[in-house]
Amino acid sequence: MLTVDSDRRRRPTLDTVAAAVGVSRATVSNAYNRPDQLSSSLRERILETARSLGYAGPDPVARSLATRSSAAVGFMLPQGLSGAFSDPALSIVLDGLASTVDGHDHSLVLMPGDATGGPRPSIVARAQADVMVAYSLPDSAPALEAVAARGLPLVVIDQPVLPGSARVEVQDYVGASLAASFLLSLGHSRCAVLTFALHPDGVSGPASPQRRSAVPFRVSRDRLGGYLDTLEKAGVKPDNVPVWEARGSDRELGRLGARWLLTRTPRPSALLCASDQLAFGALQAARDLNLTVPRDVSVVGFDDVPEAAYSDPPLTTVRQPLADKGRRAGELALKLLAGGRPPRPTRLDVSLVERASTAPRA
Amino acid sequence: MLTVDSDRRRRPTLDTVAAAVGVSRATVSNAYNRPDQLSSSLRERILETARSLGYAGPDPVARSLATRSSAAVGFMLPQGLSGAFSDPALSIVLDGLASTVDGHDHSLVLMPGDATGGPRPSIVARAQADVMVAYSLPDSAPALEAVAARGLPLVVIDQPVLPGSARVEVQDYVGASLAASFLLSLGHSRCAVLTFALHPDGVSGPASPQRRSAVPFRVSRDRLGGYLDTLEKAGVKPDNVPVWEARGSDRELGRLGARWLLTRTPRPSALLCASDQLAFGALQAARDLNLTVPRDVSVVGFDDVPEAAYSDPPLTTVRQPLADKGRRAGELALKLLAGGRPPRPTRLDVSLVERASTAPRA
DNA sequence: TGGCGTGGCTGAAGCGCTTCAGTCATGCTG
DNA sequence: CAGCATGACTGAAGCGCTTCAGCCACGCCA
Incomplete structure (x- = not known):
């Protein structure tokens, strides 16, 4: 027994x-x-x-001390776990990372973030890991300084460069432009934007011009920028584009935001959503309001999570290679551990996937 | 800089x-x-x-060696991360756990499982944690032996007792009976069951009588048992109840299974789903088949994740206190660390939440 | 026969920290 | 003024392991 x-x-x-x-x-x-x-x-x-x-x-601890290596990679999240995992994109990235790391007999130490947009420095200081991965933290999160103070190698995902760190990121700006251009090509000039957090303060609501500038999250900044710049080039004034900032990236928050956006006058004919989760929420909101997608309103997402192919209607979205992102991060982490110099940033490509949630303007 | x-x-x-x-x-x-x-x-x-x-x-490692404590709790999952986190119930539990653990300046080491239904023993043997939490592993997972071999304290969630371990679990059997009784009271005798994995082999499909017996996952066993026993007491032969076993617990798998169940002849008038995610998939499947819920078919879920209140239609489901489960597990873990003897199992209550996905038989 | 490579094993020096029994002034009490 | 707490700091013994320079016996070659 x-x-x-x-x-x-x-x-x-x-x-x-x-x-x-x-x-x-x-x-x-x-x-x-x-x-x-x-x-x-x-x-x-x-x-x-x-x-x-x-x-x-x-004993693992004694072994780590003697070998000066704890065989673990730390993963720093911008938020608490439940918020984080309602985001399938994160799950997929994390899974890619885990499988790489796991395959090399390393374990994964999770450091959930709090209201500051990252894990507390004390957590970072005490974490038993010999390389850190930062996922989409805001610029200059205290957690990053804690990593630097410890002199641990760092790989950042979806963040600006930090001298000495490795980086993997996606062409978010390009992807967002792709989405916006596509809608423009369908004749939609009355677009609205539904984005996740621009600032780490947990606020949801219409994004004022102030909030749209000096955005500390690189991903939010690039996607929003990609949307607005592209629209502007086509003659649409950014100030005339309604933007809703949701404090997280889940369906329910998306639904809330989309409800607001779709009840503006004049009603937008298309919604640019910074994530598929938000887009799913938008589909729901449209249903709630008795609007038909894409007849009454077009919706485009971002990420291309697996479910995007099965939603009702299937979602037009910007594909990014999520699992790859995680795997790449894992490989970089292991390479840094092995003593490699940080290689040049890995940039992953994006592409537009046309499905049934978009249509030419009626 | x-x-x-x-x-x-x-x-x-x-x-x-x-x-x-x-x-x-x-x-x-x-x-x-x-x-x-x-x-x-x-x-x-x-x-x-x-x-x-x-x-x-x-240095955290040296400190751990000297204090003989690594200030970390290990979390053992039955599956890989991506599969795991597509399950919001798990996310909520994990979040509850994380916040407790985090509040005591402990960190969280994640040990994803593989095809065996738990993390590899080598991972467990090397993990730097001084207490382990097992979440819904199959009976006698190798990982559990590895924990025992190391002599680490253990708390199990949703699993059978292990001598010397602490335990938190939910009245799954009771909850399942509640759901089944409720459907019976509405006149539904032609019920079908949509469950997640009964065995850790990653197989999806109709569950043969063999597969329905000797189920190694306690939760699956109890929920399925609760459904079938209750129906049997009302005179419905278990062999006449179609059961679909999905290999995981996400919408898409639920949709697949429900499609099969809803195309049996005669068509079931109600679906008992072992999780809300599966139930959401079932709602989708019904829509796909042009069936109206609850007019043509009633659907009941299990878990009461937040989204259940917002689905279309809002889901009748069995509520279990998910966040509590995680918090309790965290508290138990910390108590064991502090040298406490394993207390008696914490049993959490369930209740039925009636919403709009169920109706009397037409 | 001497020299030498080799497989198999050991001694001891760390790895970076915590902790506990002290040591030593210092100030206070009666 | 002897006696004694008290506060501030230190020395040294671990915590359980890895690793590397040796050591030793053995067999082989010239």
Whole structure:
């Protein structure tokens, strides 16, 4: 019967095993880490004895201290977990990262963020990881300084460069332009924008001109910029484009924002949504208001999460390679760990996927 | 300018600082951990010197070794991350856990599972955590043995007892009965069941009688059992109840399963879904088939995730206190860490929430 | 026979920190 | 003024492991 004995007082150590077998501690260590350093018969005997003594292998912490490596990568999030995981895009990125990291027998330490838009510095200072990955933190988050203070290698996803760090990012600005141009080509000049947080203060609402400038989140900044610049080039004044800022990126927040946008006068004929989740919310809001998509209003998302292909109607959206992003970040992290210099930023491509949520202006 | 210097060769240590200030290493340690042990002027001087030397505080690994505590809780998942986080119920639980753990300056180490229905034992053996939380692993997952081998305290969520471990669980069987009784009371005797994985082998499809028995996931077992037993008591033979087993718990899998169930002849007049996500998929499937919920078919979910109140139609479902579950697990973990004996299992209540996805049989 | 490469094992020096039993002034009490 | 708390600081013993320079015996070659 499997029993949990949490009495840690007198757990066996390498020495216990060494003494029991009658060899040196170094040899027992080798039995676990360098099988080629001892005869296989002795190794067998050691492992056997260890088992019978209830020794579960070298203690991870002591091992980390001795090797100066904790075999873990830290992941810093801009928000708490529940908010974060209602965003499938993040889940996919994280999964890509996890599988890479996991494949190299490294583990993943999660550092949820708080209202400041990143994990508390004390958390970062104490995290047992030897490389950090920052996901979409606001510019100059305190967490980033904490990483620098520790001298840990850093890879940032969807963020501005930090000297000495590796980076993977997506052509958000280009993607947003793509979306806007497409709507313009369909004749939609009365567009509205539904975006997730521009500032880390947890506020939802119409985005005033002030809030639209000096946006600390690079992704939000680039997507919003891509939309507005493109519209402007076509002669649409940014100030005339209604923008709703949702404090997060989930359906419900999207629905709320879209309801507001779709009840402006004149009603926008198309919605540019900064994420698919927000777009799904927008589809819902349209239904709530008895509007038909795309007849009454066109909707375009961003991300191309798997579900975008199955929504009602299927979503026109900007595809970005989410899983790749995570994998790349993982590879970069491992490379930095191995002592590599930070390579040039990895830029991933975006493309527009046309589905059924958009149509020429009626 | 914030710069990342990942050159870890010559980082300052406690000794460096001690030497610079001209005090003993113990005193510097105290400056960080026991401010009351030295004069505040000296402490100030030490901290100042540390800062100027680029010393970011005691190394977490060394500290862990010395204190025999790594200030981290490990979270073992039954599946990979992306699958896991498409399940909002899990996100909420995890968030509850994280906030508790985080509030005590502990971090969270994630151990994603693989095809075996849990993390690989090697991952568990090397994880730097001093208490483990297992979430809905199958009975006798290898990961659990690895935990036992290390002698780490364990708290299990939604799983059978393990001697020596703490446990938090929900009255799944009762909840499932509630749902089934409710449908029966509305006159639905032709019910079908849409459940998530009964076995960890990643198979989706109609669940044969063999697959319905010896189910290793406690939650699946209890919910399915609650449904079928209740129906049987009302005279409905379990063998006549179609059951679809989805390999995971997301909308798309739910939609697939529901499509199959709703195209049986005779068509079921009600669907018992083991999670809200599956139920949302079922609502979608009904729409796809031009069926109106609840007129043509009633649907009941399980979990009561926030979105259940907003779906179209709003979902009748079994409520379980998800965030509580996570928080409780966190508290238990911390209590075990503090040396407490495992308390009696925490059982959380369930209740039925009636919304608009159910109606009397036509 | 002497020299030498080699496989198999060990001793001991760390890794960077915490902690606890002291030491030593200092000020207070009676 | 002896006696004694008290506050401030230190020395040294670990925490459990990795690693590397050796050491030793053995067999092989010339």
